[in-house]
Amino acid sequence: MFDKLDFISDKYAELSGKVSDPAIIADQNLWQKYAKEMGEMEPIVKKYKEYKKVKTDLNEARELLDEGGSDEEMKELAKAEVSELEAKIDPLEEDLRVLLLPKDPNDEKNVILEIRAGTGGDEAALFGADLMRMYTMYAENKGWKVELMDLNDTSIGGVKEAVMLIKGRGAYSRLKYESGAHRVQRVPETESSGRIHTSAATVAVLPEVDDVEVDLDPNDVRVDVYRASGNGGQCVNTTDSAVRLTHEPTGLVVTCQDEKSQIKNKDKAFKVLRSRLYDLKLQEQNKEIADQRKSMVGTGDRSERIRTYNFPQGRVSDHRSGATLYKLEAFMNGSMDEIIDGLITQDQAEKMKNF
Numbered sequence: 001m002f003d004k005l006d007f008i009s010d011k012y013a014e015l016s017g018k019v020s021d022p023a024i025i026a027d028q029n030l031w032q033k034y035a036k037e038m039g040e041m042e043p044i045v046k047k048y049k050e051y052k053k054v055k056t057d058l059n060e061a062r063e064l065l066d067e068g069g070s071d072e073e074m075k076e077l078a079k080a081e082v083s084e085l086e087a088k089i090d091p092l093e094e095d096l097r098v099l100l101l102p103k104d105p106n107d108e109k110n111v112i113l114e115i116r117a118g119t120g121g122d123e124a125a126l127f128g129a130d131l132m133r134m135y136t137m138y139a140e141n142k143g144w145k146v147e148l149m150d151l152n153d154t155s156i157g158g159v160k161e162a163v164m165l166i167k168g169r170g171a172y173s174r175l176k177y178e179s180g181a182h183r184v185q186r187v188p189e190t191e192s193s194g195r196i197h198t199s200a201a202t203v204a205v206l207p208e209v210d211d212v213e214v215d216l217d218p219n220d221v222r223v224d225v226y227r228a229s230g231n232g233g234q235c236v237n238t239t240d241s242a243v244r245l246t247h248e249p250t251g252l253v254v255t256c257q258d259e260k261s262q263i264k265n266k267d268k269a270f271k272v273l274r275s276r277l278y279d280l281k282l283q284e285q286n287k288e289i290a291d292q293r294k295s296m297v298g299t300g301d302r303s304e305r306i307r308t309y310n311f312p313q314g315r316v317s318d319h320r321s322g323a324t325l326y327k328l329e330a331f332m333n334g335s336m337d338e339i340i341d342g343l344i345t346q347d348q349a350e351k352m353k354n355f
Contacts, residue, residue: 012042062082111208113166118181125154126159148163150254151163172207183309220249224245243269320346
């Protein structure tokens with residue numbers, strides 16, 4: 001580990017010299033590349049400097065303790081300092097191990113988040129609408145922007161399917177843990193006898209990808225246009241503004257009807273298609289990840305879930321981390337960090353086992 005830390009420190013010093021070089025400053029693309037590399041290394045370098053200082057101070061304190069002679073007061077001061085510094089070593093080493101863990105290359109990307117109602121009929125669709133609102137509020141709390149790309153709603157305000165683009169730094173790093181089946185337990189608005197029902201909705205979180213990351217041949221995509229359905233302005237239902245893309249090699253189908261403009265809908269639909277193709281590409285490259293994602297997302301059946309939202313008890317339980325919060329209302333209003341932080345910590349712990 002320390003050989004790797006020394007290498008990173010040396011590389012950081014080398015890059016620091018490069019970004020100050022007038023010839024490199026003149027080439028903004030190269031300068032930005034080096035500056036980005038430095039930015040990625042900086043937290044590790046700072047933490048390693050802190051660790052080395054504590055180690056140096058600890059060695060000096062131990063020497064002072066050994067040379068304390070008959071001065072009892074000096075011995076006690078040195079002993080206290082040694083104890084204080086020793087307590088810092090293990091946490092700093094743990095921090096360094098976490099910082100050295102392989103980074104997900106998609107962590108800083110924007111997110112395409114898809115919500116689909118599962119088993120439960122109208123109640124599942126209403127829960128889908130609640131999830132859509134929850135993620136929108138969470139994104140707003142983080143200062144991220146939300147753009148609705150496709151919506152298939154119901155007459156009573158439910159959501160059968162929704163696709164959102166969430167733009168913001170680190171959006172994928174936090175939302176990627178939301179992929180899976182979400183289960184709700186509550187008395188539906190449509191239930192007259194007061195019985196608690198269990199319904200489900202699935203969430204899929206995909207990183208938004210650039211054109212260069214996916215080999216998408218336009219000749220492989222069939223584009224159909226049609227009149228949008230559902231609630232909307234005057235133009236929505238009277239012009240062929242909705243777009244359906246069919247990627248013939250894979251059979252993937254993407255629809256978008258949120259905008260009045262056919263061109264805008266087509267552009268949004270291609271963004272979603274690229275992200276889904278990128279997700280397929282990742283699955284092919286790493287079957288283990290594919291199997292994990294498949295098991296997480298599931299079919300939308302009530303028995304498959306990553307999280308349960310129990311309204312009568314005001315409880316939200318995550319079945320991966322084991323965390324349970326009795327703060328359901330706040331959670332549904334976008335205060336999701338406590339559960340997400342726990343999932344990140346658990347993910348880091350799993351990676352540490354193989355470090």
